[in-house]
Amino acid sequence: MQAQATGWLDRIKQALTLPEGDLLRDRVYRRLWTSILISSLGGQITLLALPLTAAVLLNATPTQMGLLTSMEIVPFVLFSLPGGVWLDRVRKLPVYIVGEAVLGLAVGTVPVAAWMGWLTMSWLYVVGFILGTIYTIAGSAAQIVLTQVVTRDRLVEAHAKNALASSGAEVVGPGIAGALIKLLGAPLALAADACLVMVSALILRGIRVREELHHVSGADFWRDLKAGVRFVRHQQLLVALACAVGGWQFFYNAALVVQILFATRTLGLSGETVGLCYVALGAGTVITSVLGHRISKRLGPGPSLIGGFAVCGLGWLTLGLAPVGALGVAAFAAMLFAFGVGAVLIFINFLSLRQAVTPAPLLGRMTSTMRWLILIPAGPGALLGGWLGEHVDLRASLLFAGIGGLLLSALVWRLGTIRNVAVLPVLQDLGTESTLGAEAQPGLLPEVGAQGAAAK
Numbered sequence: 001m002q003a004q005a006t007g008w009l010d011r012i013k014q015a016l017t018l019p020e021g022d023l024l025r026d027r028v029y030r031r032l033w034t035s036i037l038i039s040s041l042g043g044q045i046t047l048l049a050l051p052l053t054a055a056v057l058l059n060a061t062p063t064q065m066g067l068l069t070s071m072e073i074v075p076f077v078l079f080s081l082p083g084g085v086w087l088d089r090v091r092k093l094p095v096y097i098v099g100e101a102v103l104g105l106a107v108g109t110v111p112v113a114a115w116m117g118w119l120t121m122s123w124l125y126v127v128g129f130i131l132g133t134i135y136t137i138a139g140s141a142a143q144i145v146l147t148q149v150v151t152r153d154r155l156v157e158a159h160a161k162n163a164l165a166s167s168g169a170e171v172v173g174p175g176i177a178g179a180l181i182k183l184l185g186a187p188l189a190l191a192a193d194a195c196l197v198m199v200s201a202l203i204l205r206g207i208r209v210r211e212e213l214h215h216v217s218g219a220d221f222w223r224d225l226k227a228g229v230r231f232v233r234h235q236q237l238l239v240a241l242a243c244a245v246g247g248w249q250f251f252y253n254a255a256l257v258v259q260i261l262f263a264t265r266t267l268g269l270s271g272e273t274v275g276l277c278y279v280a281l282g283a284g285t286v287i288t289s290v291l292g293h294r295i296s297k298r299l300g301p302g303p304s305l306i307g308g309f310a311v312c313g314l315g316w317l318t319l320g321l322a323p324v325g326a327l328g329v330a331a332f333a334a335m336l337f338a339f340g341v342g343a344v345l346i347f348i349n350f351l352s353l354r355q356a357v358t359p360a361p362l363l364g365r366m367t368s369t370m371r372w373l374i375l376i377p378a379g380p381g382a383l384l385g386g387w388l389g390e391h392v393d394l395r396a397s398l399l400f401a402g403i404g405g406l407l408l409s410a411l412v413w414r415l416g417t418i419r420n421v422a423v424l425p426v427l428q429d430l431g432t433e434s435t436l437g438a439e440a441q442p443g444l445l446p447e448v449g450a451q452g453a454a455a456k
Contacts, residue, residue, distance in 0.1 A: 023161055028207055029149050033165050035203040039100060040169035042196030045177040045189055046107055046131075048278065050124070051260045052271050053110065053186040058121055062394070066257045066386020068121070071128035073253070073382065075136045076375040083137045084368025085225045088361065092141040092148070093209055099138020100201035106130040108194035114187035140367045147355055147363060148209045155355055156301065156424060157293050159348040164289035172282070181271040228365025231358070232373075237425065238354055238366070240417040242373040245350055247408045248309055250377035254385030255316045255401035259335070262319070262394045267328045280333040284340025292348050301349040302421030306413050308345030311338050313405020320398030356424050 023029050054060040054068055087095065106127050113119040150158040180189035232238045263269045269277070288295075296304045315338025322331030358366040385397040413419050 023150065023154065023158060026149075028209065029158070031203060031207050032145070032149060033161060035100075035200045035207075036162055037165040037169055038196050038203065039200035040166040041172070041176075042104075042107075042193035042200070043166075044169050044278070045180065045193040045196075048177045048260075048271070048275055049181060049186040049189040049193070050110070050127075052181060052264075052274070053114075053119075053190075054121065054124055055260055055264060056271065057114070057186060058119070058124070060121060062258060062261060062386045062389035062397075063383075064121055064386075065261060065389075066382045066384075068124055068128050069253060069257045069382040069386075070379045071125045072132035072135070073375055073379045075129060075132035076371055077379070079133060079136045080140075080368040080372030080375075081225055081229070081365075082221075083140065084228055084365040085221055087137070087141055087144065087364035087368065088224070088228075092144045092364070093204070093207060095141040096138050096145055097201050097204045099134045099141065100197050100204060103131065103134045103138070104194040104197035104201070106134070107190050107197065111188045111191045114185075119187065136368075136371070140364065140371060143351065143355070143367050144363045145207075145209065147360070149207075153424070155352040156296050156348060159351050160289055160293040160296075160344075163285060163292065163344045163348055166285065166289075169282070177275050177278075179272070179275070181275065186271065225365070228362060228369050231362055232366060232369045235357060236417060237357060237421065238370065240412075240415070241350060241354060242370055244305075244309070244408070244412045244418060245346065246374040246377045247412075248312070248346065248405065249374050250381035251316070251401040251404040251408065252312065253378045253381035254388070254397050254404075255319075257382050257385045258389040258394045258397040259319070259332075261389065262398065263332055266394055267322075267324060267332060269329065269332070273329070277329065277333045278336055281336035281340040284337040285344050286340075288341045288344035289348075292344055295345070296349055296352075300422035301353055301424060302418040304345050305349040305353075306409050306419060308342040308347075308349075309405055309409035309412065310342070311345065312342035313402050313407075313409060315339050315342065315402070316398050316405060317402025320395050320402050352424060353421065356426070 024033060051065065051068070054065060060068070110119065110124070110127060113123050146158055146162070147155070176192075177189060180192055184191075232242070260274065263274050263277070264271075292304075299307070315335040318338070319331050319335035322328040354366065354370055355363065385401070388397040388400060
């Protein structure tokens, strides 16, 4: 009996022990991963509480919901390209840390405004704009920080583990958010997000990466900006990725602006029930985050990404056809599960592919250019989704997104540029080509791994 118990304990210990060489064994990456986990937990509260505040407390129309989503997207259009040039000239980690702190302050203004009786849709529009600005600048910096901590050949693995951190938060976050919304109301629930994001910023302050800035004489802002755009334009894979993921963003935002309204007004769900349904989103992302690296290795990064488009489209279409009642609630949860699966497949491969083909001095401008390109269609998608929801029917927005997502996956598959990427590309050496511009040259070279970064 004792031997059997000892055997079970050994199995449990073995299951909990990280394999040799696992990224989470590295102290620097583990700290970054923990920060992502905590920040994502807070983000889940905002994901539910902000639109619920608009829809329930302020009785927002579908058009106003579309405007709220668009206000988070406008900063990407305005600031992505100049922000990328600036990021290539400064250290990325401090930008990331300050961004997290400002994010917490902006979210924290909502419960204060609600308590003072000042909260309006205009206030939420301003908060949405600030959030979008932080996502634009600090979000790009965060993606580059990962390349300073992890070697390029392990980017898919790192992005999958980051997605696992986010999806872990998505499993427990919606339940916590739903409980907080029921107990405190949606505006006050946002105070919890503000606290969590501040904790994330404090954790990031303990990370150390080596990034030396080597400014070249004759720096020219516009020349360097055009150099980044020109680099993306001359990379066939990056152009194909921008067009494909931009199309997906169009349909995603058309569905996003109405899905909370559809759940609360058509299906009649309470805020707490909506939060419980969002656990399905977390389940989808957890499963795919665990298996995503293996799926990508087996099918290839390109086919896996296209599969993500199809899964998302199928989820939106299912919800658009759902009846009112128990089946409708199940369809809402199924849509969220499908989106979790599809979005992880899309982004762990999208981020890895674009970073794999970009030299370190151009990472800031490539990241900002790609984010700018893929989010240009997001604003019109949100506005069109809101217009369809208000002037036709909430279902119309979901059906439009679902059919569009499926057609997009078929078109991208047929064109072949992305479908044919079976393995992660190898970085091409551009040497001292002048098109790199007068930017900051990171002192931590791509060949130096996470272990080397920790040692330094």
